[in-house]
Amino acid sequence: xTEAEFxxxxxxxxxxxxxxxxxxxxxxxxxxxxxxxxxxxxxHFLPDDPPGDVAWKVVAxxxxxxxxxxxxxxxxxxxxxxxxxxxxxxxxxGLNACLAxxxxxxxxxxxxxxxxxxxxxxxVTAFGRDAAAPARSGAxxxxxxxxxxxxxxxxxxxxxxxxxxxxxALLAAYRRPRPRLAEGRVLGPIAHAMxxxxxxxLIDAWRMAVASGLAVTIALDQVPLSTxxxxxxxxxxLRAATAGDDYQLLCALPPDQRPTGVATxxxxxxxxxxxxxxxxxxxxxxxxxxxxxxxx
Amino acid sequence: xTEAEFxxxxxxxxxxxxxxxxxxxxxxxxxxxxxxxxxxxxxHFLPDDPPGDVAWKVVAxxxxxxxxxxxxxxxxxxxxxxxxxxxxxxxxxGLNACLAxxxxxxxxxxxxxxxxxxxxxxxVTAFGRDAAAPARSGAxxxxxxxxxxxxxxxxxxxxxxxxxxxxxALLAAYRRPRPRLAEGRVLGPIAHAMxxxxxxxLIDAWRMAVASGLAVTIALDQVPLSTxxxxxxxxxxLRAATAGDDYQLLCALPPDQRPTGVATxxxxxxxxxxxxxxxxxxxxxxxxxxxxxxxx
Numbered sequence: 172x173t174e175a176e177f178x179x180x181x182x183x184x185x186x187x188x189x190x191x192x193x194x195x196x197x198x199x200x201x202x203x204x205x206x207x208x209x210x211x212x213x214x215h216f217l218p219d220d221p222p223g224d225v226a227w228k229v230v231a232x233x234x235x236x237x238x239x240x241x242x243x244x245x246x247x248x249x250x251x252x253x254x255x256x257x258x259x260x261x262x263x264x265g266l267n268a269c270l271a272x273x274x275x276x277x278x279x280x281x282x283x284x285x286x287x288x289x290x291x292x293x294x295v296t297a298f299g300r301d302a303a304a305p306a307r308s309g310a311x312x313x314x315x316x317x318x319x320x321x322x323x324x325x326x327x328x329x330x331x332x333x334x335x336x337x338x339x340a341l342l343a344a345y346r347r348p349r350p351r352l353a354e355g356r357v358l359g360p361i362a363h364a365m366x367x368x369x370x371x372x373l374i375d376a377w378r379m380a381v382a383s384g385l386a387v388t389i390a391l392d393q394v395p396l397s398t399x400x401x402x403x404x405x406x407x408x409l410r411a412a413t414a415g416d417d418y419q420l421l422c423a424l425p426p427d428q429r430p431t432g433v434a435t436x437x438x439x440x441x442x443x444x445x446x447x448x449x450x451x452x453x454x455x456x457x458x459x460x461x462x463x464x465x466x467x
Numbered sequence: 468x469t470e471a472e473f474x475x476x477x478x479x480x481x482x483x484x485x486x487x488x489x490x491x492x493x494x495x496x497x498x499x500x501x502x503x504x505x506x507x508x509x510x511h512f513l514p515d516d517p518p519g520d521v522a523w524k525v526v527a528x529x530x531x532x533x534x535x536x537x538x539x540x541x542x543x544x545x546x547x548x549x550x551x552x553x554x555x556x557x558x559x560x561g562l563n564a565c566l567a568x569x570x571x572x573x574x575x576x577x578x579x580x581x582x583x584x585x586x587x588x589x590x591v592t593a594f595g596r597d598a599a600a601p602a603r604s605g606a607x608x609x610x611x612x613x614x615x616x617x618x619x620x621x622x623x624x625x626x627x628x629x630x631x632x633x634x635x636a637l638l639a640a641y642r643r644p645r646p647r648l649a650e651g652r653v654l655g656p657i658a659h660a661m662x663x664x665x666x667x668x669l670i671d672a673w674r675m676a677v678a679s680g681l682a683v684t685i686a687l688d689q690v691p692l693s694t695x696x697x698x699x700x701x702x703x704x705l706r707a708a709t710a711g712d713d714y715q716l717l718c719a720l721p722p723d724q725r726p727t728g729v730a731t732x733x734x735x736x737x738x739x740x741x742x743x744x745x746x747x748x749x750x751x752x753x754x755x756x757x758x759x760x761x762x763x
Contacts, residue, residue, distance in 0.1 A: 172555045174578050177547075180559050187542040187572035198575040200542065200594060201497045205574065207592065209546045213582045246483035246496065250505045250546075250590045251473075259468045263476050276483035278501065279494040282470050285586065286509045292581070292588035294546045296503065298496060 194382070195306045196366055197240050197299075204302040206236035212290035217332060222258045223265025224346035225293070230269045232369065233297035234350035235418040239367040241359020242299025244273055244352065249280035250294035273352065304359030307366040310383035310423035314363050316438035317430065319354045319420045321397040322372050326414020327404050340399045348418040355420055357433050362422035371462025372412040375421055376438065377446045383423070386443030391450045395435045409448075409455070415463040490678070491602045492662055493536050493595075500598040502532035508586035513628060518554045519561025520642035521589070526565045528665065529593035530646035531714040535663040537655020538595025540569055540648065545576035546590035569648065600655030603662040606679035606719035610659055612734035613726065615650045615716045617693040618668050622710020623700050636695045644714040651716055653729050658718035667758025668708040671717055672734065673742045679719070682739030687746045691731045705744075705751070711759040 172180070182193050189199035197206040210229045212218055220228075230247060237244055249266075253259060270277060278298070285291070328345025331337030351367075359365060364383055368375045372394065380387035394408040404410060423440055424430070448455040468476070478489050485495035493502040506525045508514055516524075526543060533540055545562075549555060566573060574594070581587070624641025627633030647663075655661060660679055664671045668690065676683035690704040700706060719736055720726070744751040 172549070172551065174549055177549060177555055177559075177578055180556075181545075181573060181576075184559070184563050185566045185570075185572040187574045189542070190572070190574050193573070193575060198542075198544070200574065201499060203497060205544065207544050207546055207575065207577050207590075209548075209577050209579045209590070211548075211579050211581055211585075214580055246485070246494075248494070248501065248503050248592060249477075250503055252505075252507075252588070253468070253470055253473060255468060259473055260476075263473075263480070267480050270481045274481075276481040276486070277477060277489070278483045278486050278496065279489060279503065280477075281503050281505050281590075282473055283505045283507050283588075284510055285507055285588070289507075289588075290582050290585050292548070292579075292585075294503075294505070294577075294590045296544060296592045 196236050202300060203245060204237060204240045204242050204299045205296065206233055207294060207296040208232045208236065209292060209294045211292050220346060222261035226262045226265035227269040227347045229293045229295045230266065231348045231350050231418065233295045234273055234275065234352065235348065235367040235369065237297055237299035238350045238352045238355035239304060239365050239420055240299060240302040241304030241355045242302040244275035245298040245300045246276050246278035248278050248296040251280060251282050252285045252291050252293065253282050273350065304355060304365040305362055307364050307379050308382035310364040310379055310385055310440045312385055312440055312442045313426060314423040314440045315426055315436050316376060316387060316389065316440065317422050317424055317434040318368065318372065318395065318437050319351045319434045321395045321400065322417055322419065323400045323404065323411020323414050324397050325416035326411065327400050329416065338399050338403055341403055345416055348416065350418055351420045354433050357430060358420060358422050361428045362424055364423040366421055368417040368419045368421050370415045372417065374462030377461060379421060379423065380440060380446065383440065385440045386445040387438055387440050388447040388449060389438040391448055391455060393435065393437045409458065413458060413460060413462055492532050498596060499541060500533060500536045500538050500595045501592065502529055503590060503592040504528045504532065505588060505590045507588050516642060518557035522558045522561035523565040523643045525589045525591045526562065527644045527646050527714065529591045530569055530571060530648065531644065531663040531665065533593055533595035534646045534648045534651035535600060535661050535716055536595060536598040537600035537651045538598040540571035541594040541596045542572050542574035544574050544592040547576060547578050548581045548587050548589065549578050569646065600651060600661040601658055603660050603675045604678035606660040606675055606681055606736045608681055608736055608738045609722060610719040610736045611722055611732050612672060612683060612685065612736065613718050613720050613730040614664065614668065614691065614733050615647045615730045617691045617696065618713055618715065619696050619700065619707020619710050620693050621712035622707065623696050625712065634695050634699055637699055641712055644712060646714055647716045650729050653726060654716060654718050657724045658720055660719040662717055664713040664715045664717050666711045668713065670758030673757060675717060675719065676736060676742065679736065681736045682741040683734055683736050684743040684745060685734040687744055687751060689731065689733045705754065709754060709756060709758055
């Protein structure tokens with residue numbers, strides 16, 4: 172069965188009220204938001220990615236979900252497959268760095284052994300408090316679409332990692348994403364809808380529109396691109412907007428909210444059910460691939 | 468690095484106060500206890516185990532940790548590798564049954580794809596409330612050692628699964644363990660120490676003794692064996708007490724607490740640092756293998 176079919180089947184199981192119908196990106200439990208993400212070697216990270224970067228990433232992708240809830244990290248649980256050697260030590264060093272940088276302590280976890288040659292599968296479950304952000308489904312017609320930071324750096328960084336050479340800044344964006352926790356605290360209370368950009372700006376904006384029952388138009392010329400990205404990939408906002416692993420925040424804001432300096436306005440919501448792209452006001456064809464579908 | 472070394476390294480990371488020093492079987496978060504366990508195909512379950520039984524087991528082993536805290540299940544998160552076919556559907560049926568039987572709703576989770584041929588890795592994180600039980604480290608000299616249910620059925624059931632024939636009751640004990648939630652609620656408030664028996668009665672009793680800084684003696688002739696076990700494996704309490712997957716509860720009780728009908732007294736704690744075995748009062752040599760060490 173497909174992932175969508177599986178999730179539809181999960182919705183027919185006994186659900187906790189805090190599961191929010193398995194429709195949101197995080198669950199609610201007591202005063203906490205809870206989120207979990209699994210990374211698989213060869214699927215979500217490369218077998219030769221440095222172990223410390225894998226540690227960083229498995230924590231960061233979860234903290235990004237907390238950021239999208241406007242939450243403050245409370246702690247994480249880690250499910251870890253022991254390798255038995257240098258990989259474990261390097262992983263721990265990266266884990267230590269990430270937990271320190273994002274002020275997120277370890278709560279517990281589990282370690283297992285994998286059969287020889289099996290790809291590593293790592294899970295983190297993250298807990299946040301004081302979540303102030305709405306679901307992804309709350310966008311209203313007339314809202315503007317805003318995104319934090321720059322888009323496309325991580326996707327370019329994946330190309331750098333695969334090529335074995337290229338700008339370090341892009342590689343770092345891919346390997347050590349920085350969840351937008353502070354921005355989430357600012358944007359959460361004023362947003363109508365919020366989520367993180369994990370699979371690509373276009374696909375995630377489209378998901379927000381679908382969840383909200385709206386159409387969305389994205390102005391490609393407004394998509395924020397870094398100097399490093401432009402130098403590496405050229406002025407190619409469509410490539411940037413269909414690449415994954417940004418871990419920026421995407422939100423729907425009423426037009427009178429303009430948090431410049433925290434985010435960039437890249438589009439708008441309207442009545443309807445369409446995804447439209449423009450460049451300097453002119454229509455642009457929507458590409459077949461909007462982002463990384465396997466990570467929906 | 469070994470698992471013990473890895474866990475020692477985790478203790479040097481930034482820890483949440485609720486992590487309890489990564490020394491207990493569950494963390495504390497707000498009013499909840501949190502525990503997580505990962506099952507690996509080929510390590511913790513057999514590749515030809517029915518998918519519905521795998522679903523049951525990955526939930527049940529976590530609920531057993533809640534039972535050991537005297538907690539009431541609040542909900543679970545599931546991290547699941549999609550197979551894409553009948554396996555998924557059968558898994559969901561078993562999951563539904565287990566959640567219904569133990570009145571434990573789904574909170575959320577994550578699905579991933581694995582590379583072709585990779586062993587399945589499944590994680591459940593479980594939340595419980597109203598936990599009334601002590602840590603495994605609180606046993607006192609003079610306490611008696613009590614265990615719920617019967618020991619060894621699941622180990623014999625594993626032998627049945629591998630042989631492809633044998634008593635269904637033993638197979639069910641291995642494939643669909645029943646976490647001792649009700650017993651945990653009774654024993655938790657009166658116990659000095661409590662934990663579940665996942666790797667074998669001897670090794671888990673020894674862990675409780677070590678955590679409590681005590682010696683423990685186990686009377687093998689008192690180990691409760693089921694009629695089905697005796698018929699299949701003979702009157703062999705040592706084999707039963709070194710087999711895993713029982714998911715019974717083990718607790719240290721003061722001598723004036725005698726919860727007959729809920730548990731069976733199988734030993735006692737004393738000053739010292741030894742594990743001793745007796746049979747009808749006579750000493751029995753301690754075997755080299757106390758249980759399933761890889762699942763410590």
